[in-house]
Amino acid sequence: MKRFSIFIAIVIGVLILTRPVHAAHLTTSPLHAGDAFPEFSGQTLTGRSFTLPAAATDKSAVLVFSFSRKAGKDARLWNEHLAMDFPHAVHAYGIILLESAPKVFRGLAISGIKSSMPVSVQDRTLVMFRDEEVWKQRLAVTDVSRAYVLLLGPSGNIRWMNSGAFSDAMYARLKNHLQELTHPHP
Numbered sequence: 657m658k659r660f661s662i663f664i665a666i667v668i669g670v671l672i673l674t675r676p677v678h679a680a681h682l683t684t685s686p687l688h689a690g691d692a693f694p695e696f697s698g699q700t701l702t703g704r705s706f707t708l709p710a711a712a713t714d715k716s717a718v719l720v721f722s723f724s725r726k727a728g729k730d731a732r733l734w735n736e737h738l739a740m741d742f743p744h745a746v747h748a749y750g751i752i753l754l755e756s757a758p759k760v761f762r763g764l765a766i767s768g769i770k771s772s773m774p775v776s777v778q779d780r781t782l783v784m785f786r787d788e789e790v791w792k793q794r795l796a797v798t799d800v801s802r803a804y805v806l807l808l809g810p811s812g813n814i815r816w817m818n819s820g821a822f823s824d825a826m827y828a829r830l831k832n833h834l835q836e837l838t839h840p841h842p
Contacts, residue, residue, distance in 0.1 A: 689815060701783060719806045721791065722803045727800060730801070734827070751784065802820070
């Protein structure tokens with residue numbers, strides 16, 4: 657009987673150690689300026705597939721992450737200012753993470769998001785229903801009511817990250833970095 661118990665314990669141990677691990681259970685280190693942006697794939701609101709940072713290798717890219725409806729308002733401020741100041745000089749992508757939204761309301765949320773933006777912006781907006789906790793760790797999210805902004809250089813490395821909600825002062829910092837990337841000094 658003792659051998660049988662040991663055998664069962666070994667079998668259970670092997671099963672536990674060999675089971676697949678879901679990515680959300682892994683601890684992910686926060687990203688920092690200078691880090692390579694990890695590959696990120698998905699579909700836009702218009703159904704177009706893309707992968708970052710590969711989709712933005714010819715120019716700088718600004719990624720605006722949001723985790724809540726209130727953060728969407730903050731993200732809109734970032735995107736509106738970018739569209740006015742850098743209409744063709746930079747790729748700007750909105751990434752909305754809605755994994756924590758109840759499944760029953762996701763369709764309504766997407767419909768509301770799509771109706772509030774032009775098709776050109778929908779084609780640069782990705783809604784994700786997975787890996788929300790991983791991205792919260794990567795972006796060191798402390799406040800889901802604000803957007804998290806990353807500036808990627810043409811090489812795909814992170815050049816700048818915001819440390820607060822949209823403000824004229826915070827946007828001026830991003831704008832300075834973008835001007836350096838789009839109009840480098842000799």
